[in-house]
Amino acid sequence: MTLHHLTARLNDILCAANLLIWDSRTQMPPGGAATRGQQIATLKGLARELILSTEMRRACDVAVRAAEDLPDAHPDAVAARAVAAAIAHHDRIPAALLQAQAESATVAQAAWAEARAASDFASFRPHLERTVDLARQQADALGYDAHPYDAMLPTYEPGETAASLAALFDRLRDGLRPIYQAALARPAPRSDFLFRDYPQDVQRAFCAELAPVLGYDLARGRLDAAVHPFEISFTRTDVRITTRFNRAYLPASIFGTAHEVGHALYEQGIDPALTRTAHATDMIGLYAVGGTSFGAHESQSRLLEMHVARAPAFWAQHFDRLARHFPDQLRDVTAEEFAAAVNRVAPGFIRVEADELTYDFHIMLRVRLEMALMDGSLRVADLPEAWNAAIASDLGLTVPDDARGCLQDIHWSTGYVGSFPTYTIGNIMAAQIMDHLRRDQPEVTQAAEAGNLAPLLEALRAGVWRHGRSRSRDDILRGMTGKALDIAPYLGHLHRRFAA
């Protein structure tokens, strides 16, 4: 089989794994959990074996040789290099380590859930120590020059290093602080109406209208409810999203939908010719996904959520529609009041509830701490203290318990180390793209503000989505904006929205 056939097969396997995951979070009866994990593990194992198979190695060698006659950026050359990198990556991780990580993750997730419920860090500590130890073994196996974190990052955000992120985040923190102080000094808008009684089926009906307004193609997708909103795809023709419905807090479902629509547009917008190719397959993370990095993916979700759906101009267009669904609840509310309320700054302990302005503080804190855990400068035992000190320093808050502190996220218990920075990279990238469009193609952003999203979506399709993984994040940014990742537009956006 050619590399094309082998990667198509790999994509099929990973799309099937994605369906097992989607189903387990949206449809599966409780009993199904007993064997679902094994089914997913089997498919991921088959994918890994396929990547490391003699057939794949041979096909990859042929493709790499053929690529010598092609420009570096030619999609076939990019695919050949991606397969070679995946083979090298999986070759380096011993099966015994994978097995140990899988077993540890199962135990650690259960321990984390119990520890969080009881706010009992001590009971989770040995599991986190084991997780960190295994992550360091993984970094050693993968190899690195400067920092063990550097070995973890290519899985999530190729091109970044501990040093590049530290520099980026130092500048971001410096830039955020005055904006945050200015935002706190502004009078808080009223937000009482967000907490009224919003029946779930009406929220669902509104979200089902909202998703296609934002460009989501329901003929190639569907919207379901889930505890934690997510987007997942089984090729570009079937890209599904979920949101969560909180009867006592309207914004959760609306902006959950907008966020996941952003992810979904990326996947639905990939060039059809890339279907079932290496350009729609994360061969290192073993995941069927067309976005070129976690950060690039997040940029599209944050662009749709923050720059489109939370923009006051959007509610000038669509608040009446929302008010038709909730005539009693929103009787005494204007579009301007609604937009102000959903953009209010409200520093808190919980990352997933954070407003746009304070969100990055939560991310930078985690990145700093996981880097320190990886290089050994922070012991797991000292994590709560370090966490709480950072929240006090960044947000001026006193963490009341570890459930609302270092136990709040599932990530570390699953063995994920290195994915947190991509949330902030997504924010920066989204603002960079929007800023460029505003300056260079003002008709696009003006149309969006006037209620016509089509030119904006087309610009994103042309600049980002269609390329799938055939271009790197920075190549996409350079192609659209002339620059690699640049923090200035993001600080400008936050300043305009929260401090101007």
Add this chain to the structure above:
Amino acid sequence: MTLHHLTARLNDILCAANLLIWDSRTQMPPGGAATRGQQIATLKGLARELILSTEMRRACDVAVRAAEDLPDAHPDAVAARAVAAAIAHHDRIPAALLQAQAESATVAQAAWAEARAASDFASFRPHLERTVDLARQQADALGYDAHPYDAMLPTYEPGETAASLAALFDRLRDGLRPIYQAALARPAPRSDFLFRDYPQDVQRAFCAELAPVLGYDLARGRLDAAVHPFEISFTRTDVRITTRFNRAYLPASIFGTAHEVGHALYEQGIDPALTRTAHATDMIGLYAVGGTSFGAHESQSRLLEMHVARAPAFWAQHFDRLARHFPDQLRDVTAEEFAAAVNRVAPGFIRVEADELTYDFHIMLRVRLEMALMDGSLRVADLPEAWNAAIASDLGLTVPDDARGCLQDIHWSTGYVGSFPTYTIGNIMAAQIMDHLRRDQPEVTQAAEAGNLAPLLEALRAGVWRHGRSRSRDDILRGMTGKALDIAPYLGHLHRRFAA
């Protein structure tokens, strides 16, 4: 890996394929069809490759040798033989033939759908000729002594041959004819109320109550709507059913549910120790299923539908519950009238709408014709004439067009040849089990008639379900009733229900 590990992996792959199938029929947006077929084909291909892998062959040899010291009926010996048979089966079918069949099936199904819509057999004829030709090639590749149909049957109903089925069906037809004549001579019960307006959501609510009454465990399953009702499982802890809702005909959803519950009870009732083993995997058909043959599976669905849910005693217990859901529609109806109406004999053209008594005529017709197509004694061109002659002879009806004649079923267009007999075998087996219980454990059937299904379900669990594929159909029957498949109890049941 040991045989145990390899068959667990095989089961995981085939459970994932089942989920891809379930989703495509219940949840998938229209766009998903573009790549779903390839994803299913990839998983089935991986399953076949695993069966034919060096590792599986080695593990099978070891298991077969170890089985020499075990009794023939020992589950490990049965599993070793089943794996060896699967390897031999798949070894015999050339990859080129498989590929040709897959391609032909895709084209033929589309052609069939168009031909049926237009009632245009001529346009389907070349596709069916190709299908029959490929099926005969398959039979040649698999090998047979007496009849090419013999090569097809082990996939669906191990132990049967063209000759055994011809003899069985001759006796069945002879026995059915007088019952059918007697039934036609009886006055038709009133059935007007079955065709009133029954809103789908109320039907759904009743079916969701009915399924657990019949023993279905919703914590390990779920009930959805589908165009064609089916049951499918992803191990015994997640066994899903669907039914169809016809607003203008109440029985469709109720007895569709009861039928699929019967299938589901078999899968939910398999011994937990058989989970992810060869005893829960059809390694020849490449399907994750715990029932030991298609006929045995159908016996449980027909038992629950015909002997439990259509029994007048059942409605003596449950009609009030139904009438509470439809107080207006069933205001002028008694439990006895309802039971009589859903057991009325109404000969027609369409198999899936046939009543219990005439159903087997539809099956026997198809079996005779597909046998004749396979041995060349019937040309595809002569199929409509042969079909219509049989309907006239068996049911005294004149087929008005091929859409209601030989174009009505999808089976042949998919390349399935040999599965039809299993429907009638299921009917015979269900009656045989019930008849034995009635004679040997009358307290079981009496409890069922009095509304307590627990002893009956426990008898089925002990005698049928728990064994999975570790016992053959006839071993199960001998274990429960002392006899292999026996037609007499079925004729007795039909006589009592329709001619007494």
